Amino acid sequence: MLRWVIFLIVFVVVDVYAFQAFRNVVKNNWIQILYWAISVLVIGNFIFHYYGFNRSDGFSHAHAYAFGFLIALLVPKMVLLLGMFAEDIFRVPQAIFRYFTEGSAAKGNYFASRRQFISKIALGLAAIPLASIIYGIYKGKYNYKVLKYTLHFEDLPAAFDGYKLTQISDIHSGSFDNIEKVKYAVDLINQQESDVILFTGDIVNNKADELVPYKNVFNKLKAKDGLYSVLGNHDYGDYVNWESKEAKLQNLEHLKSIQKDIGFNLLLNESKYLEKDGEKIALVGVENWGAGGFKKAGNLKLAASKIKKDDFKILMSHDPSHWDQQVVSDDYHYHLTLSGHTHGMQFGIEIPGWFKWSPVKWRYKHWAGIYEELGQYINVNRGFGYLAFPGRVGIWPEITVIELKKGKVTV
Incomplete structure (x- = not known):
């Protein structure tokens, strides 16, 4: 009171x-x-x-x-x-x-x-x-932007030179109030014709049922090498007062089932090889690992236990604080990490290529876009959906397209 x-x-x-x-x-x-x-x-x-x-x-x-x-x-x-x-x-x-x-x-x-x-x-x-x-x-919450990046790696397998991936994150399906706008965004993703689509967590706000009305929208997503996903902090149902532990567990299993119906291969502290012309790259997916009180279900060592140290690696980890605190310093060299979680706070000022600012920078060192440390990259996606505040101001919903190129950057 x-x-x-x-x-x-x-x-x-x-x-x-x-x-x-x-x-x-x-x-x-x-x-x-x-x-x-x-x-x-x-x-x-x-x-x-x-x-x-x-x-x-x-x-x-x-x-x-x-x-x-x-x-x-x-x-x-x-x-x-x-x-x-x-x-x-x-x-x-x-x-x-x-x-x-x-x-x-x-x-x-x-x-x-x-x-x-x-x-x-x-x-x-x-x-x-x-x-x-x-x-x-x-308008702003459905003002989808396709952001394209080209990243160069000297040790990228030659068969993957020019390989394109699309990343989306933080769908938060329970917040949507216009299914036609979501259909438009799915079409926009497919128009990129990427080789693989990677989703980095928070597909719902709280409950699996939120995703049901959009199952037949997101199952239209297509990519030659498939769709892969990981869990975010909201996907576990931790913010709901469940009547029992069994009900909470059943909700999570339901969420996994719907993701499978959509076509996502959910990586739960595990890895998968993407193969092309006899060469391969490792795709690693961890469960949510977040600093500052967020769930730490992610186990990087377990997720990478079936790949080799010298593999070319793409890591999917929902919270960018995981990259800060564990990934960059890990013995394995993770060439590219894909995260989300911050939403760019859904509020800020951004002039592409020149300037970006949001209050969320005071909470997260890496909060939107591409960053590089020790020869390793992270992309922090600004999010596909929205949460709590029903809009976006200056920080628009994002579809990321990253092209992998072999060799050094040439000026």
Whole structure:
């Protein structure tokens, strides 16, 4: 109860302060009433869906949109608050100074014209995140991008020169609300005509049943050398309050069965050779291994126990912290690791080839795109789906296509 009281106090303070900027620019009383009506509706809807909420009871589309609308309302108002507060840093000391130097002769609003100017600037700046978040909720979450990379390896078997793989990650099927958009994305994946499709975990939010409506969508995925997958932290059902251990285990078995029906070969701490023209590369899949409290079911040594140290190796591991903490320093040289998990936080600023930023960088050293250490590469996929916040802003859903080339990079 206390946290809700604190939340409401903070929200009201932000709202009242932001309203000062709104009122300075918008004089119409009815529009001002609309401002408060929207605020009351959004915060009321959020409290209705989240008061007494327990994550283990499930996260519905209504929960997602209640959270999304709150973010759409709160972030622009925070921008207004910051703008007005920054102006007060200059205005309030001047007002105090005039009071003590002029006394009762000091009349009127201090810097009133500048206050209105600052209000207009603040409203203009606040409109940017408002428009971005609304776009992210209604369009951005299905704004699929195909990102293509070419990686060179001197020890790549010659038969695999030009070999293409498509990576997808973090489908989170329970979050989808538009099956036609998902069908479009599956068609987009198939259009890449890669040799193999690799999925790096989190196919559901919590329960296997979430995947059932999309089984006949994802089973359209095709690749000459097949489809392979690993489990992510959400796939185990750890975030659900199951009635028994047996029910939880049955859910996981159901998930494995659906993946098999789709056509995925699920690698559970095991390996598989991909062969071409008498040569081969090792595909290694570990179960989820994550730092910071996430499940550590992955066993790299077990997964690689049936391959050779000098094999060319592609590792599928859901959480990029596994690469940081175990893979790079392992005796086996893992040429390419494929991960996901971070979603790029579904929020950030990115100019391809020039600049990328997201708050998630403060949690994960490797959070989106290609990284290289000690001659080993990792690609952290930004995710196919979305979770909690029902949208994406600046960090779009990703389909990765990686072409393997033999030899050194030539300039």
